[in-house]
Amino acid sequence: MTRPTLIISLDFELHWGRFDKVPIKAYDAYYQTTKRIVPQLLSLFEKYKVEVTWATVGMLMADGPEEWLKFSPEVKPSYQNLNLSAYKWYKATNETNSTLFAPDLVKAIIDTPGQELASHTFSHYYTMEKGQDKLTFQADLKAAQKIAQEKFGVKLSSLVFPRNQFNTEAIQAAGELGFNSVRTNPVDWFWKTPEKGELLKRIWRTSDSILSLGKKTSYQLQEQKSKKPILIPASRFLRPYQSKLGRINQMKVNRVIEEMSTAAKNNEVYHLWWHPHNHGNHPDESLIEVEQILKHFAFCREKYNMQSKSMYGLAQALQQVC
Numbered sequence: 001m002t003r004p005t006l007i008i009s010l011d012f013e014l015h016w017g018r019f020d021k022v023p024i025k026a027y028d029a030y031y032q033t034t035k036r037i038v039p040q041l042l043s044l045f046e047k048y049k050v051e052v053t054w055a056t057v058g059m060l061m062a063d064g065p066e067e068w069l070k071f072s073p074e075v076k077p078s079y080q081n082l083n084l085s086a087y088k089w090y091k092a093t094n095e096t097n098s099t100l101f102a103p104d105l106v107k108a109i110i111d112t113p114g115q116e117l118a119s120h121t122f123s124h125y126y127t128m129e130k131g132q133d134k135l136t137f138q139a140d141l142k143a144a145q146k147i148a149q150e151k152f153g154v155k156l157s158s159l160v161f162p163r164n165q166f167n168t169e170a171i172q173a174a175g176e177l178g179f180n181s182v183r184t185n186p187v188d189w190f191w192k193t194p195e196k197g198e199l200l201k202r203i204w205r206t207s208d209s210i211l212s213l214g215k216k217t218s219y220q221l222q223e224q225k226s227k228k229p230i231l232i233p234a235s236r237f238l239r240p241y242q243s244k245l246g247r248i249n250q251m252k253v254n255r256v257i258e259e260m261s262t263a264a265k266n267n268e269v270y271h272l273w274w275h276p277h278n279h280g281n282h283p284d285e286s287l288i289e290v291e292q293i294l295k296h297f298a299f300c301r302e303k304y305n306m307q308s309k310s311m312y313g314l315a316q317a318l319q320q321v322c
């Protein structure tokens with residue numbers, strides 16, 4: 001890149017990314033808060049002129065059960081563990097909970113300058129689960145493309161793999177359907193094969209958000225420019241504010257700020273990601289943290305000519321160079 005670049009990608013999924021882990025009833029207020037905070041995040045991004053990629057689960061673009069069914073693909077995921085299937089979960093719960101669907105927020109994302117509506121698959125699809133195959137994965141992606149195009153007139157360009165699970169075949173399958181950029185994992189060992197989730201790796205990843213345990217998180221992207229889709233590694237997961245962590249919350253923000261400065265001084269890319277629902281427990285404190293980070297970006301833009309790009313914007317810029 002000719003300029004240092006900040007990328008922010010958000011995995012917007014609400015309960016569709018968590019139905020196999022937590023009961024929806026216990027999280028009603030959490031999702032209501034998440035929905036309330038999305039417009040506030042959009043206002044902050046607009047205020048600081050920051051481009052953000054909103055990798056959105058296709059199912060939440062529907063306005064309710066009927067549209068959900070209308071856009072669902074005929075071919076469903078063939079996981080051996082069917083408890084990972086959003087279709088199975090939704091049919092079994094018979095849930096009409098309004099927190100599951102958010103087409104109004106998708107519209108708000110599209111209407112905010114610089115924001116990219118991207119994909120987090122249609123059903124929060126897991127490409128590394130036993131039993132899944134290319135046919136069902138591509139059927140899922142096509143369903144995501146269809147709902148984004150028909151309801152919002154958006155051609156999806158960037159993809160974030162749910163639970164950061166992917167391999168070369170999955171990247172290639174997405175590329176065949178026209179996806180132009182995908183988020184990949186940081187290069188450190190504790191991010192390899194995240195689907196295995198070993199305890200040590202998880203502890204290490206958590207500690208690394210406060211202390212410097214891994215390698216440098218920012219990077220150069222020049223060598224990527226002939227690839228399609230372009231691979232855009234994540235640098236850092238912005239962990240949620242937690243009241244029990246006290247001062248550690250600020251240490252975590254400081255770490256992001258230091259890493260962004262390193263990227264800015266070295267003409268590198270720094271890619272921050274999180275989920276909007278991570279703000280569901282402590283919305284006020286979370287927004288303060290996000291604004292601190294955006295303010296630091298504004299400083300880096302002024303001092304080091306750092307730019308903000310969505311994944312789409314970065315891919316476009318790289319392809320124009322080549």
Ligand SMILES: [Zn+2]
Binds near residue numbers: 162163
């Ligand atoms: Zn997800």
